[in-house]
Amino acid sequence: MDRSATAAGGGPDDGARADGAGGRERPTGTPAPGDRAVARRLTAEIWIVLGLSLGKSAVYAVVSLVAKLTAGPPLAEQTTTLNPSRSPRPYLDLTYQLLSIGFALLPVALALYLLSAHGRSAVRRIGLDGARPWRDLGVGVGLAALIGIPGLGLYVVGRAIGITVEVQAAALNAAWWTVPVLILAALQNALLEEVIAVGYLMERLRELRWGTPAIIAASALLRGSYHLYQGWGAFVGNVVMGVVFAEYYRRRRRVMPLVVAHTTIDVVAFVGYALLPDAWLEAIGVT
Template sequence: MGRAVGGRGGAREDDGRGSAAGAVDGLPDAAPPPGERAVARRFTAEIWIVLGLSLGKSAVYAVVSLIAKLTAGPPLASQTTTLNASRSPRPYLDLTYQLLSIGFALLPVALALYLLSANGRSAVRRIGLDRTRPWRDLGIGVGLAALIGIPGLGLYVAGRALGITVEVQAAALNAAWWTVPVLILSALQNALLEEVVAVGYLMERLRDLRWRTPAIIAASALLRGSYHLYQGWGPFVGNVVMGVVFAEYYRRRRRVMPLVVAHTALDVVAFVGYALLPEEWLEAIGVT
């Protein structure tokens, strides 16, 4: 004859969509949490998607580029690759293209941080991208940059002498008032993308998948080397070594900020130095 009416402690009518005891406001019971295998499949798919949108895509293109160089005829030592090239002879249009490229390249960083914060935990704190220890991070970052940069330059020169490394033109922007600021922003973008995705995100997700520590470090280091293959075998080896050092530091300290500082410093020296140093100086150190 109608809905039963009762006081606060009265019986609740079952509307047919679930048990009266388990339903909340007429909604069915919540689904059970996913099992370990389902979570592992989700994380694996997630890793492939993030890498496919960022450094994994770059690695595939780098492999194809290296194959193209090896089959082109001339030896690697006589070939050139250019970073930070101008995109238009019109200065302000070129600036627009450069800023758009930097901005869109950072979207995978935002995606990786978003995914790492899925459980409500701060992703920047989880991987140590915060500013809680600025001076210590700066000091460690500069030290890491020196540790990697000086041997890295020697490895580049040796690779050029052995014919296994192409000539890298680190900056080819047209001269303008914004050239140096854009090169610095490009260096910061590279550092954030590589250290957040290849170190922080990837190592955290592989830990979630219960990979062993040597395999996690190897995966991070080989990924870093693979997307530098377009520069030849020398930079591949050098970046794998850099990847091992950075991954081991992150494993011990769980902070990616010093790695971002170190990577930014390395790229600023390379990009701005290439743009500003006299050509005879660059020739003397074997950069051009």
């Protein structure tokens, strides 16, 4: 029968010793990883997470923009569609929509899992918890107004000067579940972008000892890059949004208000597009 190391007066078992940095155990004689090894591992992790999520979207967005620029018609005469229907059969379409939303959130789960190393709570670490619901709601709605109203103006200007494509924000077939699915899509976008482009990326770059301006620039440029499929105007607008959101996170270390703000902006865009009369949409150049 095995004897207890504790009963013998001891600490960890003979074959392992505690790693003081994280409370983990590793075999006796195994050296702790050096700073360079840790940095290489974190860098590889960042590329993997981005390659599975927003980085992949950024690459496709760049290719899409190049395709639009070389297609012949100017950007102002081209269209991109968000939230399209995936089947003419309503319940099959609903199934596809829900599956798409669910699988799109897996990189969020991965990022939170990686940030929770050594038993730390990732949601508390990046402020994705419900510790301050009313304050987060108020700040989120305020940020939505701060970003959303000028953003709409920038879209109109971009359309007028020909640097932004026409965006059809929702093209789902009309059904009882259309609005709920659009709200879920808005929440999915907010979680994916704010958790990864802000919370995860900024935390990891801080661990890699990047300077504050470089961290904010990386987060903002990533946000702008995966919107390039909408044209140069969307790129500029989202970079500005990225700077504001990254600076807020740097100061407050809370992602939840950013999720509220992003969800609010997208709900207004998606549901408004689906429900507003065509004449109203034409007035702002989004039909």
